[in-house]
Amino acid sequence: MPASTVPQPHSDHLDPLLFGHDPTPGIVSVHADHLGQAWVWRREGERVTLEHDTFRPWLFARDLRDVEHLGTRLVWNDDVAPFSVRSLRGEEGTLRYLLTASDAQALRREVLRGASKRKGQTIGSLRDISGYYSVGPVEGYLMATGRTYFKSLEMQDTVRLQFDLETTGLNPETSRMFMIAIKDNRGFERILEARKASQEGEMIEALMQIIRERDPDIVENHNISSFDLPFLIGRAERLGVGQRGVGLNFSRPGAPAGLWRVQDGGSSPHWACAGREIVDTIDAVRRMNLPSAGLKAVSQLFGIAPEGRVYLEGVKIAETYASQPALVRKYALQDVEEVEALARRVLAPSFALARMAPRPYHRLPYAGTAMGMFEPMMVRAYLRAGMALPGKQPPSESQQGGSVTLFAEGVLERVVKADVASMYPSLIRHERLAPRSDALGVFLHLMDHLTGLRLDHKAAARRGDLGEHEAMQSAMKLVINSAYGYMGAGRMSVFGDVDAANTVTRRGRETLNEVTGALALRGVTLIEADTDGVYFSVPDGWTEADERRVIAEVDALLPTGVTLEFDGRWRAMLSHETKNYALLGYGGELNLKGAAFTSSRGEPYGRGFLEEALKSLLGGEIARIPELYRATVERLQAGGYTNAEVASRAKVNKAQDAYLQSRSTRQEAVYEALIRSGRTWKSGDRFILYQRSGAGLSVLDDPEGCDYDAPFYVQQLRNGYASRLKKGLSAEGYAQVFAQRQPGLFDRPLSEVRAVWQSVSSEPR
DNA sequence: TCAATCCGGGG
DNA sequence: GTGTACGGATTGA
Numbered sequence: 001m002p003a004s005t006v007p008q009p010h011s012d013h014l015d016p017l018l019f020g021h022d023p024t025p026g027i028v029s030v031h032a033d034h035l036g037q038a039w040v041w042r043r044e045g046e047r048v049t050l051e052h053d054t055f056r057p058w059l060f061a062r063d064l065r066d067v068e069h070l071g072t073r074l075v076w077n078d079d080v081a082p083f084s085v086r087s088l089r090g091e092e093g094t095l096r097y098l099l100t101a102s103d104a105q106a107l108r109r110e111v112l113r114g115a116s117k118r119k120g121q122t123i124g125s126l127r128d129i130s131g132y133y134s135v136g137p138v139e140g141y142l143m144a145t146g147r148t149y150f151k152s153l154e155m156q157d158t159v160r161l162q163f164d165l166e167t168t169g170l171n172p173e174t175s176r177m178f179m180i181a182i183k184d185n186r187g188f189e190r191i192l193e194a195r196k197a198s199q200e201g202e203m204i205e206a207l208m209q210i211i212r213e214r215d216p217d218i219v220e221n222h223n224i225s226s227f228d229l230p231f232l233i234g235r236a237e238r239l240g241v242g243q244r245g246v247g248l249n250f251s252r253p254g255a256p257a258g259l260w261r262v263q264d265g266g267s268s269p270h271w272a273c274a275g276r277e278i279v280d281t282i283d284a285v286r287r288m289n290l291p292s293a294g295l296k297a298v299s300q301l302f303g304i305a306p307e308g309r310v311y312l313e314g315v316k317i318a319e320t321y322a323s324q325p326a327l328v329r330k331y332a333l334q335d336v337e338e339v340e341a342l343a344r345r346v347l348a349p350s351f352a353l354a355r356m357a358p359r360p361y362h363r364l365p366y367a368g369t370a371m372g373m374f375e376p377m378m379v380r381a382y383l384r385a386g387m388a389l390p391g392k393q394p395p396s397e398s399q400q401g402g403s404v405t406l407f408a409e410g411v412l413e414r415v416v417k418a419d420v421a422s423m424y425p426s427l428i429r430h431e432r433l434a435p436r437s438d439a440l441g442v443f444l445h446l447m448d449h450l451t452g453l454r455l456d457h458k459a460a461a462r463r464g465d466l467g468e469h470e471a472m473q474s475a476m477k478l479v480i481n482s483a484y485g486y487m488g489a490g491r492m493s494v495f496g497d498v499d500a501a502n503t504v505t506r507r508g509r510e511t512l513n514e515v516t517g518a519l520a521l522r523g524v525t526l527i528e529a530d531t532d533g534v535y536f537s538v539p540d541g542w543t544e545a546d547e548r549r550v551i552a553e554v555d556a557l558l559p560t561g562v563t564l565e566f567d568g569r570w571r572a573m574l575s576h577e578t579k580n581y582a583l584l585g586y587g588g589e590l591n592l593k594g595a596a597f598t599s600s601r602g603e604p605y606g607r608g609f610l611e612e613a614l615k616s617l618l619g620g621e622i623a624r625i626p627e628l629y630r631a632t633v634e635r636l637q638a639g640g641y642t643n644a645e646v647a648s649r650a651k652v653n654k655a656q657d658a659y660l661q662s663r664s665t666r667q668e669a670v671y672e673a674l675i676r677s678g679r680t681w682k683s684g685d686r687f688i689l690y691q692r693s694g695a696g697l698s699v700l701d702d703p704e705g706c707d708y709d710a711p712f713y714v715q716q717l718r719n720g721y722a723s724r725l726k727k728g729l730s731a732e733g734y735a736q737v738f739a740q741r742q743p744g745l746f747d748r749p750l751s752e753v754r755a756v757w758q759s760v761s762s763e764p765r
Numbered sequence: 766t767c768a769a770t771c772c773g774g775g776g
Numbered sequence: 777g778t779g780t781a782c783g784g785a786t787t788g789a
Contacts, residue, residue, distance in 0.1 A: 032778065105777095127780060136779045167776045175776070227775035262778065268773090272778060282774065286782070293773065314776045366782060492781075595785080 014151070015449050017381050017442055019356050021146035028149065028158055028217040030360060031255050031274035032137035034104035039255040041275050043153060043217060050254045050275070055141045057104030059111070060088075060095040060389050062131035066114030067099065083107060090388020090439075095133055098383075104137065133379065133389050133494060142358035143380040149354040149361050154468055155344060160185045161216035162336040162343070163207065165228050166328065168318040171682075172234025176200050178321060180207050181332035184214050185340060191329050201239040204232065208248060218277045218361070219250065220343045221336075222295040225270045225280045233259070251275050262363075272362060281339060283365035284346035295338060304341040306334050348471030349478060356479075369482035370489060374446070378495055381442045389494050390437030400502050402531030403509045405516075406578045410757030411617060411728040412527055412537035415573040415583065416547045418519075418554075419533030420511060421563045424484040425451065427507045430561030435487055435497035443495065447483055450476045508532065515564060518554040525759075527575050533567060535575075544569060572618040574728045575757070584618035596724055604645045605632070605713070606721045613721075617728050623750045625725075625737050632717060637710050644703035646713050647690035652681055673697035728755050 014023060026042040038053040056079055061067075064085065067074055075081040083101050090096035101107035108126065115123045126132045135143065142148060150158075161184040169175030177200055180192040190210060194203040211219070221228050233248060235241075242248045243257065250259040252275025259273045271278045285293045290301060299305040310331040312320055321328040350364040357364065357373040358380050367373060382389055420426070427433060429451060434443040454476035461469035486493055488501030508531065516529050519536055527535040538547055548566050555564040570591075574582040580594030590611055597610070609632050616624040635641060650670045652659075659671045673689055674681055677699040681687070691709040692698035722738050729737060733753040 030778095034778085125780095134779085136777075138778050140778095165776080170774095170776055177776095221775095223773090223775045226773090231775085256778090260778075268782080274778085283782080286773075286784095289784080295774085312776095317776055360778080363779090368781060368783090371781065489781095 015453075016146065016384075017377070017445055018449050018453070019151070020142070020148045020358060020380060021384060022148075023151060024147050025152035027147060027151065028153070029252075029275045029277055030138050030141060030147075030149070031251075032141040033256070034137055036102060036104070038137075038141045039274060040147075041217070041252065043158060048215070048217070050252070053141075053145075055144050056100045056102075057107065057137065057140055058134075058144060058383070059099045059101075059104075059107060059126075060133040061085075061097045061099050061111075062093070062095050062391055064097055066111050066118060069114055069117070070110060083110065086386075088386050088388040093391040094388035095131065095391060096388035098386075104140070108134070130392060135376070135379075138360050139358060139376060142360075143376065143383055146358075146380065146384065148356060148358060150351060151355055155348060155351050155471075156185060158217040159215065160218040160220055160340070160343065161188075161211065161214055162220045162339045163228070164221055164332060164335045164339065165231055166317055166321070166332050167231060170227070170231075172231045172238070177203065177231070177235055178318065179328065179332050181329075181336045182207065182210055183333070183336045183340060184216055186214075188214055189333065189336075191332060193325075193329075200235060201241045204236050204239070204241045204248070207232075211250065215252070216276060218279060220279050220281060220339060220347070222281045222285075222339050222342065224278065225283075226268050229259070229271050229278070230269070249273075250278070270362070270366060272360075277360065277362040279343070279347060279350070279362050279365055281342050281346055284350060285342075287365075288346070295335065295342070298346075299338045299342060302342070302345060304338060304345070306337055309334055309338075348468075349475040352468070352471045352475035353479070356475075369478045370486035371493060373479055374482050374486045375493055375495070377446060378438070378442050381440060385440055387440055390435075393437070393496055393498070400505050402505055403512060403529065404531065404578045405529045406575070406760045407516075407526035407528060408537075408757050408759050409575045409577070409727045411572055411574050411755035412525060412757050413572045414538045414540070414542060415527065415535055415570045416524075416538055416551075417533055417535050417567040417569075418515070418551045418564050419567045420508075420515065420558075421565050422480070423508055423511065423532035423562070424504055425480045426562045427504055427511070428483060430559065431503075431507060433500055433504050433507070435495040435500055437497060438495055443483070443487075447480065450480050454480065511558065511562060514558065515554055518557055519550065522550045522553065524550065527573060528578060528581070530579065535573065535581075537573070572620075572755075574614060574618060574725070576724065576727050582614045582618065584615065588615070588619075590615055590618075603648050603713075603716075605636070605641050606717060609717065610721045610724060613725060617725055617755060620755070622729075622733075622737065622753050622755060626739065626750060629717075629722060629738055633714050636713050636717065639706040639710070641706065641708070642703060643690050643692075643700055643705050643708050644688070646708045647688045647700045647703075650687050650689050652687065655682055656680060669697055674699065728757075729753065730756050 026044055027040060028043045028048065029041040030038060032038040034057060036055050036057050038055055040051045040053055042049050042051065070083055073083055075084045077086050078084040082103065086098050088096045088098055099107060111126065112123050115129050123129055126134055161182065163180055163182045165177050166179035167175050167177050176197055178194050180203060183189045192203045192206050194200040236248050246258045248259050249257040250273035251257050255274035259271060261269050262272045282293055285298050290298060296311065310327060312331050317328060347365060351361065353364050353373060354361040356377065358376050359367065359372065379389065425447065429447050432444060454473045457469040457473040461473060484501060484504050487497050489496045512529055512532065516526055516534055519534065520526055523539055525537040527537060547569060551564055551566050558564060570583045571586050572584045576594065576596050580596040582597055583591040585591065609628065612628055613625050616622060616628065652670060654671065670689065673696065674687065676696065679699055688700040689697055690700050691712045693707050693709045718738065726734055736750065736753055
């Protein structure tokens, strides 16, 4: 293990509001319970030690009426009594009492008992009443102590283990595991196999044994929370593997054993155990809004797919294993190798955030940045300062958003994009816009220090030593960018202030108006402005230097701390409607934005046509489009496409009986097609569907055949694809380009059809 | 137009 | 029960 080369700020210099006030280094996991016991695992080199700690569970309250019934059992300013209270600095109406207890569950029960009596109905959760703020035990411990994970540790200092299941299917009720690939970042690699079904239980035991021996701090995989763990647990239950009453024990010794589900409500499940952090690379990847969040796709995108990567289709893996086991072993091992590399890259920001936010690492990849990180840091500061949390927010007007204005539609050339760098954070910092309720000024303190530190890390990353610095700066960016959303979250957030958030957006709109106004005065044609950026077209003959000069001129007019930046240039743009456009780069690359151009289930034939047609339209070769269109129509009619090329994919998430139940109230085309095709299905099945001649929407049985409904697809080509070019042509030009017949003698020559644009008079929305 | 709901991804 | 609300696209009132 290479020694840490990243100069981290010395512990003494860590800002306490940002990193918590306790500099304890090396924490890799924390478990805590409602009785105020905490288990803290700390790593020093290759050694991990477990420390027991205690803390006093706490709860902010607006008043004491719900605990009045405790009488003398509630003691003032005492830290050992079963129930106690201390008052915090703050006015009436704020959460100015800190209730503490030796047993958090007992305290909660008593509060709920009092509240139920007061309200005359059973209150089952503190969430159902106002006037309280509480968190879970681990968060409570971290906030109270000022500790955070990973201080003075880098990701590679921790022991990270990856495991990946290979199974005969997706459902543990009907499928089984036949292979588990395991590796860690200390050089361990292992393939476990269960050729026979009878060996599956032993294979699970072997996995658990390896986890105990390799003793990782962190367990990683791609989609581990929705696939590998539920599947593993499902199989262990069926096979009777695992400890009685505990199930599979992922926890480290010396603390409660087990593996449990966290966060049941609605969203996808996540998992925790004591002493190790279970993290899912898919959570981090989803946050990046890539076209696909799949492991293989993302690995290729990031260039981390190993040399000679084996690709196997999911459904074929089990059958391939029967004939070529070595190939599947290689495949499975490459999976965990890829996950390890991916985790290093995409989980680094969460790892860095764990040093700041009073939350366990495993929560951060899927926690919202505002409620999940910003708020806990603010509450920690108030708890530390003995300050009351704000009470109910005053009613305020509804929240206003950024402005989106379409100035021009159609085809424009020489397109430039300029944007205001980090507009909302800049306005917040330079105009000191903060929640009124933040008496301690923590909000702006965090914004200032995060921004300052981020610039340091960015500079360090640019100097060449990437890795940690890049992770740090992008982690900080996440938190900085969540600040505005946090203020605007209204009643949801303790420090929410819709009026302050509205001031930010209003100043944003004013800034954008200043930018568009100043640009227009400099002779450019505005196309679209959206929140913090603007597309415009520059006059013929302008060079890139001219483009940058005009942006610099406008930038100079803006207030200090607010910067307009050059963000890109393109040969031409088809502006379709707000947030829907196509860009053609100077290198010929096409970039599509918005649902109008990137409809998720676009059929291959139509997608191909649209891309070619757009390239011709934007590249000044309109005369090629009629040819392309007619050729596509003729090919459709002549059966020149296969069924597969006109088909689209569909996934069903309702089980068959579930659909049959809801069918009378709501029919859904895909399920109706399955019923018509005489198919049975279960939840999660995927089908490829197409319009079959004379049969309507049908399941694709014969991909190479061509019994598709040609008139339907010709119609769709016209209405669903060709129509996307409408704004770029005159009505006459459009009719001519997409004529159903060959041009006649008296038609105007196609070479005279020009791309057009027109300005749009629309009110800013 | 807006808010409920669906969905990803895994073999 | 080791927190609450993941976020973008789609759908339907």
